[in-house]
Amino acid sequence: MAVRVPVAPEVVEWAMDRSHDAAGISESMPKVREWIDGVSRPTLNQLSNFAARTGTPFGYLLLPEPPRLELPIDDFRDGFDADAYREPSSDLLAVINQSIRRQDWYRDYASDLDLPEVEVVGRAADWEPTRTAADMRKELGYEVAQRSGTRRDQRRYLLQAFEDLGGLAVATSMVENNNHHLLDIDEFRGFSLIDETAPLIFVNTGQTLNGQLFTLAHEFAHVWRGIGGVGVEDPGRTPQSTIERWCNRVASEFLVPEADLHRHFHDVHDEELVAQLEALSRIFKCGTLVVLQAIERAELRRFDDFPAAYEAEVARLKGLSPRQNSGGDFYANQPYRIGERLSHALIDDVFGGRTAVAEAIKLMSFKSLSTFDKYARHLDREG
DSSP: OOOBOOOOHHHHHHHHHHHTOHHHHHHHOTHHHHHHHTSOOOBHHHHHHHHHHHTOOGGGGGSSSOOOOOOSSOBOOTTSSTTTTSSOOHHHHHHHHHHHHHHHHHHHHHHHTTOOOOTTTTTTTTOOHHHHHHHHHHHHTOOGGGOOSOHHHHHHHHHHHHHHTTOEEEEESEETTEEEEEOOTTTOSEEEEOOSSOOEEEEETTSOHHHHHHHHHHHHHHHHHTOOEEEOOOTTSOOSSHHHHHHHHHHHHHHSOHHHHHHHHTTTTTSOHHHHHHHHHHHHTSOHHHHHHHHHHTTOSOOSSHHHHHHHHHHHHHHHOOOOOOOSOHHHHHIIIIIHHHHHHHHHHHHTTSSOHHHHHHHTTOSOHHHHHHHHHHHHHHO
């Protein structure tokens, strides 16, 4: 006889509300309505499946009332869909907690090997944005004249450049390699975990490539400032937080340095606005929205109604931007989803007999030893 588990209806309803797929779950698991109404109780297997579908830790479903969840890092998401995100989703909590575990492991690894601290962490705590952005471009080798290739090339380069400084970089749109748990860009677009030997940045790749580049620059700014947290980075909004405003300003100046903008704007000053934005976007290898803000800030063009001009460009881009593809080769994606520096460190430590393979598999969000072995061979081939 199946064991029935007593569950509080309000806890089941809370888990449904947080899943962002209540309709789909109700259709595939019709018994859930009976649990909420108190008509029946789930079996252990049913409750376990429900936990997986809603992304809820199983233990939470056994509580007498919904838990109050809080982020383990600073929350800079002010002003963005506050009613929808009064508390963090299970997906956001999952990727932050996994990132903290990975950072903790790498910190110990770096300590054992006596690796140097990452010098840029906190360097710009008292600097103004322009100086900070200039230092970021210098350290990351990202002056305007050095940029080449596509937006995807820019993302790949910046992730690698940050890791070359000693940091950890993660770029993914999902939880634990699970494409049924996609991260919501309206909830967050990135976060940073500050540490002197293992600073970690995370970019939600559910957004456009141009959005990812701005998020990368914004999270770099957090590292240079020495204060981390989670945010919904958007160059078109003015956050309440002083730190977020500073980081947005640094990110904008990093991508579109004002001195370079003045020099290049001369060639397009007679063009219509969209043509100006497209031409400058190709030069600076970033999004037109960042360029538009830089033009307005540098007073290179007069706008009777800048917010209206900005929203018009947002609308234009929505008609142009294809949906980001989260597919592709599994093993080729893992250096982004795990981070290449962390991947090599874990693999080397496992083969050196210092870290248990089971621990490495868990930190990499893999399900089997064979996946670990194939990934190790993939990285070895890629050099």
